[in-house]
Amino acid sequence: MYHHSAIAPHPAAGSAAGVLDPAPADARDAILFQRCTWCGTAMYHRLLCPVCQGSDLRTERSEGVGTVRHSTIVHRNTPAARNVSLIEMAEGFVVRGRVMGPPIGIHSGDRVRLSTAKDPVRGEPVFQLVDEPYRAWT
Numbered sequence: 001m002y003h004h005s006a007i008a009p010h011p012a013a014g015s016a017a018g019v020l021d022p023a024p025a026d027a028r029d030a031i032l033f034q035r036c037t038w039c040g041t042a043m044y045h046r047l048l049c050p051v052c053q054g055s056d057l058r059t060e061r062s063e064g065v066g067t068v069r070h071s072t073i074v075h076r077n078t079p080a081a082r083n084v085s086l087i088e089m090a091e092g093f094v095v096r097g098r099v100m101g102p103p104i105g106i107h108s109g110d111r112v113r114l115s116t117a118k119d120p121v122r123g124e125p126v127f128q129l130v131d132e133p134y135r136a137w138t
Helices: 016-020
Strands: 032-036 056-060 063-074 084-087 094-099 111-116 127-128
Touching: 063 094
Parallel strands: 094 127
Antiparallel strands: 032 056, 063 084, 063 111, 084 094, 111 127
16 A cells, blocks of 8 residues: 655656656756656657656756758637747657647748747747848749
8 A cells, every 4th residue: 555655756757757746947948858767768748668668767968959840720719820830840750739820831841949938828849030131032
């Protein structure tokens, strides 16, 4: 039988149980992700490794740089059109977020940098374009 006690150990940093713990104050404007200690796979908000099903995950801090893998324009439940993008981060994991700028101007392959870790309304990361790509408009 299991019962709580005041001296019960806390989950180790980077453990699967630690994924749901609140982020420390210095990491609130960063994306934290998990890396499997067994196979090295990087993932975002998972309890088990999608490759080897391992549960020994350590928490790491992303540099915040990535590439738009896919972007779509959403019109529902919002007063104005907005984009929803899948961003492939440099560390190898994919995160859903929003890229600032006109929704029609966000394209696969655009390089982005984290602007803020939490959108105040949706709670998703917000990114900004690293450089305006040259596009020939014909």
